[in-house]
Amino acid sequence: MRGLAQAVTSGLLIGAVYGLIALGLNIVFGTMRVVNFAQGTLLMAGMFMTYWLWELGGVHPYISPLVTAPLLFGLGFAVQHLFVSPLLARERAREPMSVLLLTLGLALVLENVALLFFSADFKTVTTDVSMQTFKIAGLIVSVPRLVGLGAMVATSLVLYLFFMHTDLGRAVRATGQDREVARLMGINDFRIYGVAYGLSAAMMGIAAAVLVPFFYIHPGVGTSFLLKAFVIVVLGGLGSMPGAALGGLLVGVIEGAVALWVQAAVAQIVLFAVFVAILFVRPAGLLGVERR
Amino acid sequence: MRHGMLRIATVLGLVGLATMWNPAPVGAADEVRIGVVSPMTGPTAKFGQAQKNALTMAADDVNAAGGIKSLGGAKIKLVFGDTRGEADTGVTETERLITREKVHALIGAFQSGVGFPSSAMAERHQVPWLTFGTFDKITERGFKYVFRAHANDTIKARTLIEGLVALGKRASPPIGSAVILAENTEWGKSVSDKQRGFLERAGVKVHFVENYPYAAPDLTSLIVKAKGVKPDLVVADSYLGDALLITRQMHEQELRPVAYAAGGGGHVQPDFLKNMAKLSDGILAATMWDAAVGKAVPWIAKENERHVAKFGAPFTEDSAGYYQAFQIIVDALERAKTTSARELRDAIAATSITDVNHKVMFLPYKALRFDDTGQNPFATAMVVQIQGGKFRLLYPESIAEPDARVVWPYLATTR
Numbered sequence: 001m002r003g004l005a006q007a008v009t010s011g012l013l014i015g016a017v018y019g020l021i022a023l024g025l026n027i028v029f030g031t032m033r034v035v036n037f038a039q040g041t042l043l044m045a046g047m048f049m050t051y052w053l054w055e056l057g058g059v060h061p062y063i064s065p066l067v068t069a070p071l072l073f074g075l076g077f078a079v080q081h082l083f084v085s086p087l088l089a090r091e092r093a094r095e096p097m098s099v100l101l102l103t104l105g106l107a108l109v110l111e112n113v114a115l116l117f118f119s120a121d122f123k124t125v126t127t128d129v130s131m132q133t134f135k136i137a138g139l140i141v142s143v144p145r146l147v148g149l150g151a152m153v154a155t156s157l158v159l160y161l162f163f164m165h166t167d168l169g170r171a172v173r174a175t176g177q178d179r180e181v182a183r184l185m186g187i188n189d190f191r192i193y194g195v196a197y198g199l200s201a202a203m204m205g206i207a208a209a210v211l212v213p214f215f216y217i218h219p220g221v222g223t224s225f226l227l228k229a230f231v232i233v234v235l236g237g238l239g240s241m242p243g244a245a246l247g248g249l250l251v252g253v254i255e256g257a258v259a260l261w262v263q264a265a266v267a268q269i270v271l272f273a274v275f276v277a278i279l280f281v282r283p284a285g286l287l288g289v290e291r292r
Numbered sequence: 293m294r295h296g297m298l299r300i301a302t303v304l305g306l307v308g309l310a311t312m313w314n315p316a317p318v319g320a321a322d323e324v325r326i327g328v329v330s331p332m333t334g335p336t337a338k339f340g341q342a343q344k345n346a347l348t349m350a351a352d353d354v355n356a357a358g359g360i361k362s363l364g365g366a367k368i369k370l371v372f373g374d375t376r377g378e379a380d381t382g383v384t385e386t387e388r389l390i391t392r393e394k395v396h397a398l399i400g401a402f403q404s405g406v407g408f409p410s411s412a413m414a415e416r417h418q419v420p421w422l423t424f425g426t427f428d429k430i431t432e433r434g435f436k437y438v439f440r441a442h443a444n445d446t447i448k449a450r451t452l453i454e455g456l457v458a459l460g461k462r463a464s465p466p467i468g469s470a471v472i473l474a475e476n477t478e479w480g481k482s483v484s485d486k487q488r489g490f491l492e493r494a495g496v497k498v499h500f501v502e503n504y505p506y507a508a509p510d511l512t513s514l515i516v517k518a519k520g521v522k523p524d525l526v527v528a529d530s531y532l533g534d535a536l537l538i539t540r541q542m543h544e545q546e547l548r549p550v551a552y553a554a555g556g557g558g559h560v561q562p563d564f565l566k567n568m569a570k571l572s573d574g575i576l577a578a579t580m581w582d583a584a585v586g587k588a589v590p591w592i593a594k595e596n597e598r599h600v601a602k603f604g605a606p607f608t609e610d611s612a613g614y615y616q617a618f619q620i621i622v623d624a625l626e627r628a629k630t631t632s633a634r635e636l637r638d639a640i641a642a643t644s645i646t647d648v649n650h651k652v653m654f655l656p657y658k659a660l661r662f663d664d665t666g667q668n669p670f671a672t673a674m675v676v677q678i679q680g681g682k683f684r685l686l687y688p689e690s691i692a693e694p695d696a697r698v699v700w701p702y703l704a705t706t707r
Contacts, residue, residue, distance in 0.1 A: 003516050003517065003519075006512075006516045006545075007512065007516055010510065010512035010513065010516070011510075011512075011513070014509060014510040017509075018509075115334070115335055119335075119337075119338065120334075120335035120336065120337075120338075121563055122532045122533055122536060122563050122567065124536055124567040124568075126569075131540055131543055133544050140544065140545055140546065142544050214540065215537070216532075216533050216567075218533060220335075220507070221533075223507070224507045225509055228509065252510075255510070255513070256510075256512065256513045257513075259513035259514060259517075260516060260517055263502055263503075264502065264504040264505055264508060264511065264513065264514050265476050265503055265504065267513075268505050
């Protein structure tokens with residue numbers, strides 16, 4: 001029983017990190033109706049930025065989002081402006097396939113650029129919080145992962161306030177609901193897409209800051225997390241912010257518990273089975289809203 | 293449009309002609325061409341570079357000493373084929389080296405997954421192929437031209453377990469039970485299966501073998517499960533990223549076995565030591581070569597010093613293996629007195645060396661011979677332990693460092 005409680009606790013904590021990445025994926029999907037395959041690569045970019053800030057400037061990973069988030073926002077905005085928007089302007093479809101393929105291509109290009117410049121060396125950062133743990137009722141809680149949970153909750157709150165209570169946030173939501181109508185209301189939809197993409201990239205700066213103290217850094221690192229984020233987004237509901245956050249926690253817990261009871265490899269099977277089942281039974285996801 | 297097609301056809305025709313026309317002299321005895329199939333670019337490029345360094349040094353030595361004497365002083369020319377670490381590229385590069393570069397023998401391909409199909413291409417063209425790669429099945433396909441002088445996965449697993457048992461006799465507490473955590477690709481699955489067999493044969497209870505998903509974001513549950521059975525020994529078969537994660541999470545979850553051992557892979561890479569620092573202290577691992585072998589075999593130490601002076605780094609496990617393969621070809625060329633593939637193949641198959649000071653013994657064994665499958669049945673691996681950020685060679689006793697002692701339990705100094 002102690003073992004299970006430990007597995008669930010750990011699952012919850014790593015699930016929060018998954019949730020953070022899924023939130024980023026969801027912002028782009030909610031606005032553009034495009035699954036951003038480059039999300040994992042942006043996370044990788046964020047992790048390398050965080051690593052170099054620590055290595056060269058001695059900047060603690062938890063402070064680095066002050067630098068990396070704006071940089072990534074700029075990168076995201078630029079990618080959107082230079083590559084995605086021209087395609088979107090030509091595509092009339094509601095869920096543009098060519099943009100999806102474009103993000104996949106971008107992911108491959110960025111990953112290989114990283115391989116070229118950073119080589120395939122694995123890097124780790126050992127800070128004062130790395131491998132720190134404390135015990136509650138006999139359960140071992142990893143400090144850097146707990147920080148991850150905190151960051152996820154805080155980021156969700158800030159995003160909620162942004163989307164509900166600011167003009168720009170409302171404009172993003174409006175564009176997500178109906179691009180044409182939003183444009184008729186005087187919203188510059190392409191600028192909004194840029195903001196959404198930039199915001200989702202900036203969030204990878206936060207996810208990177210959380211991950212770097214306890215994970216390794218490698219050009220291929222995004223892939224492991226991206227797959228999880230896809231499952232979470234579908235599970236929680238495409239475009240649903242609370243869905244992404246809760247879905248992340250749920251996936252973490254399922255994974256942890258199944259891995260303990262059966263096997264880690266079986267946990268992956270269960271996870272993808274749930275993924276497929278949700279698609280059949282409730283295509284909009286647990287907290288998603290059916291769209292026409 | 294039609295014009296365009298014509299132009300394309302012309303170009304294609306010219307390319308075809310160019311492919312047929314091949315200026316390389318066939319069978320000329322003034323030069324022996326050895327093809328090297330390695331990852332020169334891509335994620336594993338730095339391994340390929342180390343292999344190239346070792347071979348360049350070895351080839352320069354032979355050429356400076358007057359080339360292959362039985363061939364009238366023929367010089368050796370290395371021809372490199374870049375696999376990029378990909379199986380399909382490995383196969384096409386192997387074919388290019390054979391058909392276009394007319395190589396007389398091949399060495400390859402570092403990753404077993406690349407060497408497995410590439411060596412089949414060499415077999416089809418009947419060009420001798422010296423393997424670097426531990427996957428057992430490379431030499432278990434009834435091939436005539438494929439050889440492996442060094443340990444395969446079975447031998448490596450056997451050496452690790454036998455070494456642990458032998459070392460355990462001199463240390464306390466003893467090892468009575470174990471868990472094996474192995475990644476779930478071909479390598480992890482096959483090697484963990486063999487380790488389980490050897491452990492059980494040695495009377496060690498194996499609580500479980502778990503093949504966890506490669507590159508998983510979190511492995512806490514796996515560690516918690518292992519902790520639940522309180523094993524004396526944890527064996528991990530992991531690539532680098534997973535090795536880092538497992539070692540850190542073992543520490544976080546306070547899983548501290550008497551011995552923490554690794555089948556090779558990520559745990560023996562320099563990057564692992566660099567990143568894990570203190571947490572790596574006391575990890576035991578199977579490897580096929582380590583510079584510490586020079587303590588027992590002086591000429592190997594000298595060769596390694598020259599390598600350090602030339603390239604600023606010692607030989608690596610794989611570059612040492614490539615070096616050995618090269619020396620086997622040189623030895624066979626001297627005896628074959630020809631570059632004809634058939635006779636060269638027979639000379640390699642007839643290799644029989646027991647002198648530890650012969651250059652083919654860079655990976656030292658009791659003997660270097662090939663059985664009917666092309667495997668050297670006398671090959672062994674070594675067991676090393678990380679102590680103070682360095683590998684100490686502990687087993688087998690014949691080549692162990694005289695002053696090295698096993699440190700038990702894992703993390704003894706920081707507990």
